[in-house]
Amino acid sequence: MDVLWEGLGEYSEDILRCIRCGFCNSVCPTSNASFSYMASKTSRGRLVMLQSILRKSSTINPLDREFRRLIDLCFGCRRCLEVCPAGVRIPQLMWRVRSLGGGGGRLRLMLKHYGAIEKTASRIHRLSNLILGSRLGRRILQTLAGIDSRAPFPRFSPPLESMIKQSPGQGRPLAYFIDIFTNYHESGLGLRVAGFLERLGYSVYAPVQREAGTPLLEEGLLEEAKQVARFNVSSLLREVERGARILTSSPAAYLALKRDYPELLGDEDSRVVAENTVDVLEIIREEVDGGRIRFREGRGRLIYHSSCFSKATGMSGLIIGLLESAGYSVEVREECCGIAGMWGMMREHYEEALDVGSRLFSKIRGADVPVVSQSETCRLQISHHAGVRTLHPFEALLGRIQSR
Amino acid sequence: MRYFSRVSENDLDFLEGLLGSRNLSTREEELIANSIDAYQGGFHKPEVVVWPEEPEQVSQILRYCNERRIPVYTRGGGTGLSGTTPIHGGVLISTVKMNRIIEVMDRDMQVRVQPGLIYERLNKELESHGLFFPPDPASASYCTIGGMVACNASGLKAVKYGTTRDYVLGFQAAFPDGSLRRVGFHTFKYSTGYDLVKMMVGSQGTLGVFTEITLRLRTLPEHAETIAAFFPSIRLATETIYHIVRRGLDVAALEFMDGWMTRAVSEFKGLGFPEAGAMILVESHGTRSAVRETLSRVRDIIREHGGFGIMEAEDEASRKRLWDARRGAYPATLRLAKTLVISDIIVPLSRLAEAVEKAYEIGDRHGVKVYCIGHFGDGNIHAHWCAEERGDEVLRKLHEANDEYSLYAISVGGAVSAEHGIGTEKKKFLRLQHPEAYDLLLKVKRMIDPNCILSPGIMFDVDEVIG
Ligand SMILES: Cc1cc2nc3c(=O)[nH]c(=O)nc-3n(C[C@H](O)[C@H](O)[C@H](O)COP(=O)(O)OP(=O)(O)OC[C@H]3O[C@@H](n4cnc5c(N)ncnc54)[C@H](O)[C@@H]3O)c2cc1C
Ligand code: SF4
Ligand code: SF4
Numbered sequence: 001m002d003v004l005w006e007g008l009g010e011y012s013e014d015i016l017r018c019i020r021c022g023f024c025n026s027v028c029p030t031s032n033a034s035f036s037y038m039a040s041k042t043s044r045g046r047l048v049m050l051q052s053i054l055r056k057s058s059t060i061n062p063l064d065r066e067f068r069r070l071i072d073l074c075f076g077c078r079r080c081l082e083v084c085p086a087g088v089r090i091p092q093l094m095w096r097v098r099s100l101g102g103g104g105g106r107l108r109l110m111l112k113h114y115g116a117i118e119k120t121a122s123r124i125h126r127l128s129n130l131i132l133g134s135r136l137g138r139r140i141l142q143t144l145a146g147i148d149s150r151a152p153f154p155r156f157s158p159p160l161e162s163m164i165k166q167s168p169g170q171g172r173p174l175a176y177f178i179d180i181f182t183n184y185h186e187s188g189l190g191l192r193v194a195g196f197l198e199r200l201g202y203s204v205y206a207p208v209q210r211e212a213g214t215p216l217l218e219e220g221l222l223e224e225a226k227q228v229a230r231f232n233v234s235s236l237l238r239e240v241e242r243g244a245r246i247l248t249s250s251p252a253a254y255l256a257l258k259r260d261y262p263e264l265l266g267d268e269d270s271r272v273v274a275e276n277t278v279d280v281l282e283i284i285r286e287e288v289d290g291g292r293i294r295f296r297e298g299r300g301r302l303i304y305h306s307s308c309f310s311k312a313t314g315m316s317g318l319i320i321g322l323l324e325s326a327g328y329s330v331e332v333r334e335e336c337c338g339i340a341g342m343w344g345m346m347r348e349h350y351e352e353a354l355d356v357g358s359r360l361f362s363k364i365r366g367a368d369v370p371v372v373s374q375s376e377t378c379r380l381q382i383s384h385h386a387g388v389r390t391l392h393p394f395e396a397l398l399g400r401i402q403s404r
Numbered sequence: 405m406r407y408f409s410r411v412s413e414n415d416l417d418f419l420e421g422l423l424g425s426r427n428l429s430t431r432e433e434e435l436i437a438n439s440i441d442a443y444q445g446g447f448h449k450p451e452v453v454v455w456p457e458e459p460e461q462v463s464q465i466l467r468y469c470n471e472r473r474i475p476v477y478t479r480g481g482g483t484g485l486s487g488t489t490p491i492h493g494g495v496l497i498s499t500v501k502m503n504r505i506i507e508v509m510d511r512d513m514q515v516r517v518q519p520g521l522i523y524e525r526l527n528k529e530l531e532s533h534g535l536f537f538p539p540d541p542a543s544a545s546y547c548t549i550g551g552m553v554a555c556n557a558s559g560l561k562a563v564k565y566g567t568t569r570d571y572v573l574g575f576q577a578a579f580p581d582g583s584l585r586r587v588g589f590h591t592f593k594y595s596t597g598y599d600l601v602k603m604m605v606g607s608q609g610t611l612g613v614f615t616e617i618t619l620r621l622r623t624l625p626e627h628a629e630t631i632a633a634f635f636p637s638i639r640l641a642t643e644t645i646y647h648i649v650r651r652g653l654d655v656a657a658l659e660f661m662d663g664w665m666t667r668a669v670s671e672f673k674g675l676g677f678p679e680a681g682a683m684i685l686v687e688s689h690g691t692r693s694a695v696r697e698t699l700s701r702v703r704d705i706i707r708e709h710g711g712f713g714i715m716e717a718e719d720e721a722s723r724k725r726l727w728d729a730r731r732g733a734y735p736a737t738l739r740l741a742k743t744l745v746i747s748d749i750i751v752p753l754s755r756l757a758e759a760v761e762k763a764y765e766i767g768d769r770h771g772v773k774v775y776c777i778g779h780f781g782d783g784n785i786h787a788h789w790c791a792e793e794r795g796d797e798v799l800r801k802l803h804e805a806n807d808e809y810s811l812y813a814i815s816v817g818g819a820v821s822a823e824h825g826i827g828t829e830k831k832k833f834l835r836l837q838h839p840e841a842y843d844l845l846l847k848v849k850r851m852i853d854p855n856c857i858l859s860p861g862i863m864f865d866v867d868e869v870i871g
Binding site: 042 | 429431432433434436437438439440441442446447449453455481482483498500501522524543545546734735738739742744794
């Protein structure tokens with residue numbers, strides 16, 4: 001249908017390039033859930049349906065709500081990108097299909113402002129937590145924002161951005177690109193990251209920034225996502241020009257800077273920011289390799305959950321290597337937990353997310369060792385549904401690090 | 405008048421009663437998603453998709469559809485490359501819910517599986533037993549055992565391990581008369597009259613629907629090593645391959661890539677391969693000393709034939725890198741060509757170099773680019789016919805070149821398909837392929853499926869069967 005040809009631009013070519021091999025299905029978390037015995041609920045199925053629309057071989061309307069539900073079964077984890085022989089940019093394509101419309105208006109409105117909403121809630125975190133700790137509060141959240149009242153929802157913490165410096169002090173400058181979750185829900189972790197790096201001679205500060213904007217992309221709010229990306233890139237570029245590197249501790253923030261912004265904006269500025277972005281775990285690796293820190297003798301066991309974004313950024317190998325160097329024997333779990341950022345919290349996906357995650361939960365439920373995962377929402381989902389203790393890899397490493 | 409009946413409300417009621425409402429769908433989205441496979445043959449929607457969970461349900465569907473003259477197609481992973489989509493509509497049986505390993509018979513080195521099990525998952529499960537099912541098609545991560553048996557699939561290692569057919573000891577299948585029969589044994593050999601098991605392998609859903617399959621397994625090799633080598637010309641590479649086979653060296657894979665493909669893969673994967681007319685990959689499996697001995701002789705043969713730049717991979721990671729080069733061939737071609745048709749011919753060993761040159765000659769004549777790779781240890785050539793444009797006209801041109809290549813294969817005593825099957829794509833060659841036995845093939849089809857309800861239009865035109 002012409003709305004696809006016109007709306008997707010160069011991404012129509014990705015649809016036509018698909019050879020329908022099904023390799024994406026083999027790694028796609030939702031395509032392996034129990035409901036995905038139906039081909040239309042799988043990744044290849046989505047490509048086939050889109051091909052049929054482009055080739056005018058079906059009566060499917062790309063703006064139809066039911067079709068949109070099928071498109072929404074891609075939650076952007078990017079596992080498929082590793083295996084697609086035709087180089088189809090599958091999740092990026094789905095963002096574009098969503099951008100054509102057919103989605104829920106209320107969610108879109110909420111998403112457009114979610115950065116500001118989160119910031120406000122974090123500033124009044126005591127009150128926010130009181131409200132969201134009650135059943136009524138969760139019901140209101142469900143009605144207003146579509147977040148299922150049974151889903152895990154993170155407690156608010158005071159904003160990290162107000163607890164660390166706004167500009168570099170003494171030391172090698174690291175401009176911290178924090179993103180929503182660490183900023184407003186896990187500021188304690190962010191503070192420990194900053195403190196640790198300060199002790200190593202870095203100067204960690206929070207430049208002017210907005211949220212990373214991954215949920216905007218996911219929802220197909222591309223113009224809004226571009227605005228956010230431009231804002232962040234121009235601010236972070238200033239810091240790079242001043243000699244800072246950009247620091248992240250969240251895989252979503254890292255992925256946004258390294259991949260999504262350059263892809264979205266296609267400009268030199270975003271590429272420069274990408275090149276100068278470094279995760280705290282990469283810095284630990286550099287410091288260990290440079291002999292400036294080492295790991296204390298010790299043994300321990302833990303489970304490493306390789307989150308979708310840790311895989312997509314290629315960070316999982318580095319993390320496993322670090323954990324092993326720190327003396328841990330590591331059991332690696334590749335299964336997806338089903339949350340995919342906010343996807344699995346939403347009312348219409350809550351059950352589906354449980355279905356996706358059930359294969360992981362059954363393997364780790366009752367584990368007597370912590371589960372380490374880089375992704376904040378994965379940790380939330382895993383501790384909620386598998387009842388196990390979770391840690392960011394940084395926290396698992398911190399106790400083992402000895403400076404020289 | 406229309407020969408087949410359309411699926412009616414009554415038929416849907418019957419199917420729903422048999423399978424439950426969750427296990428059938430007539431939604432446009434679902435019909436479309438099941439209307440095409442990996443062959444470029446257009447969309448052909450079934451009228452209803454069903455997901456049986458029990459063999460008896462499959463046999464009842466067949467009995468009912470046979471009485472009602474409704475076409476029945478079976479779909480596993482839908483990765484088929486020969487065009488086996490529901491061109492006459494009807495019922496599409498999806499086997500995805502019949503995907504269990506029923507029993508690993510460790511001591512007998514066999515496994516009983518349901519047909520919808522994905523190949524790679526089977527081997528993953530068998531790893532802890534030290535066993536594996538060897539055929540290893542490139543579609544391993546998504547093709548099903550049922551689809552592999554129905555197409556007699558094979559892959560990179562066929563030169564040592566053979567094809568799927570060599571591993572099927574028996575099966576349970578549903579037939580159009582509504583029967584559900586077990587055929588075959590749990591032994592590695594037998595001399596018990598006509599071999600119905602082997603006959604059904606490769607039948608592409610035209611004779612029966614497999615509901616359970618018993619496979620023979622092999623022991624995972626103790627050790628494996630791979631080497632790659634480059635050659636100034638195609639002929640020197642194919643001569644090398646011939647001599648490796650001829651001297652009876654125990655190789656597990658013997659792969660060929662022509663110069664263009666070598667360059668394309670090298671660029672795509674950043675491998676820095678030298679400029680060459682062709683490249684080969686050789687792998688050997690066995691005990692460490694046997695593998696070393698075999699590959700040392702292989703190296704001698706390579707050098708005797710002017711091979712250079714030999715690369716050796718002894719551990720898993722470096723072997724993977726070499727195989728990534730081979731696996732990168734398809735993606736590399738897909739980056740360069742918007743339209744692609746792949747041949748699956750197989751020729752006698754003496755014809756290998758000639759067959760590659762023949763592809764180039766046909767390509768030149770049709771104004772089509774062509775690049776050759778293949779499992780040359782057994783003579784299987786995948787010529788990649790490529791075009792930088794898209795469109796029906798371009799696709800037709802590529803098919804024409806490929807058709808001519810198929811005719812060439814038949815003319816030298818080869819076959820139009822070594823792995824992918826006949827499907828709709830190559831049915832026009834079936835008579836030529838079996839000039840003196842085609843009528844027997846038809847008789848077999850008519851005897852088992854007289855109303856031609858099973859995969860009509862695949863392998864045979866409907867008129868021919870019911871004619
Ligand atoms: C990228 C790619 C690479 C490939 N590489 C190879 C390769 O290296 N070697 C190779 O041999 N093939 C290869 N193929 C082709 C294809 O994967 C094989 O033919 C495979 O065996 C098909 O399995 P499937 O489960 O996808 O079958 P489908 O495509 O679903 O079906 C194929 C045929 O099998 C029939 N069938 C399926 N299940 C049953 C059943 N239970 N009972 C009766 N009939 C049934 C169908 O009716 C149909 O006729 C490749 C395909 C792709 C897309
Ligand atoms: S991005 Fe993830 S959810 Fe989406 S199709 Fe790829 S693997 Fe599936
Ligand atoms: S892996 Fe790529 S080419 Fe294969 S079905 Fe998925 S999108 Fe299509």
